[in-house]
Amino acid sequence: MSRFPHGIPLPNGLNTDPPLPADAPTIGFKLNHLCIRVRDLEKSLHFYINLMGMRTVMVTNTGPMTVYFLGYPSTDRHRENLPEFGKETSIPDTTGLLELFHMHGAENKPDGFYGSGNTPPHLGFCHLGFSVPDLPKTLERLREAGVPVVKDIGAASRRDIPITDWENERGVGVEVKGTESEIHPMFKQIFANFAYVQDPEGYYVELLPQGFGA
Template identity: 30%
Template sequence: MRFTSESYPGVCAQPSSASNGFVFNHTMLRMKDPKVSLDFYSRIMGMQVLRKLDFPEMKFSLYFLAKPQADDPAPEDVAERTSWTFKQRGVLELTHNWGSEEDADFKYHDGNAQPQGFGHICFAVPNLAAAVAWFDENKVVFVKRPEQGKMKDVAFIKDPDGYWIEIVEPALMTNIGR
């Protein structure tokens, strides 16, 4: 029998066929300074900017980043790439409200300070130790290193806006929560 879902109170055992084809596409984070955040997510985390959309009348821009699969490259045509971007999984949308980068005191709530809400995003890496070394080499701020705390083999870093990013190596996760 094929696995479909763990079962807990509130879990719908048989989702409606009306939701067939629904794909979780992206999560949006606000960023203060595009130059700083785009450098972090492209150079440090290895993501590519798939599409930028500007909304001058509302004074904001959206940047859609992901790590496309080699067997499904992004189309060159802008309209086709926009549609393709919204078909992907695991996309990060970074929203820049124009002018925030010019305010030295400007800061977004990271979701982990009180009142808590949003917690973190997560990247799976092929080798946790190598990723930690890469983050150290690039002076990335750690919230928690893999050897710290009760949850071993899990790291948390911060992006330039203070959002937490969980870093896991899937092969090390087999016994977590047991």
């Protein structure tokens, strides 16, 4: 099931990655953004801008859809001058960007028109991961703003770990106590440090404390 030893976080895995020479054809590649569909652009913007602190890099109303890029201004100058942040941020050269696709008319559709990837039997995408300097304060602030908390800090039971009953019933991700498929106590300890909330569309947002594991 896994070629890795049970329970131990392994930096660089088993050190079996191929070398990465200076002339490899992938030098300079960046995983710079991810893109999700949203029905209600304004609700999603409220969450990612007002609550999560992202700002607008670029918007295009293409006609049948609006394409929206968000990012974090990373210098004082950009924080103080958001129009310059937008103008000077090169999308391909910047990591940590979020792209929202709003197909026009989707704002009239009911819950479930798009899926988060976390509702069986339609699993796939798991979550967007954000790291934050002060997780307890962040979670408190989001909770007060009405954001649904899927997993609280400290929670690390079998039910909190994102393996569904639907998968278990199909022999996937099954935990058998006393075997190597048991959830390792070290992982429970680590997992307890994270929290999960849901964005307005229902996507899962993982919140990691910065400085953790340093």
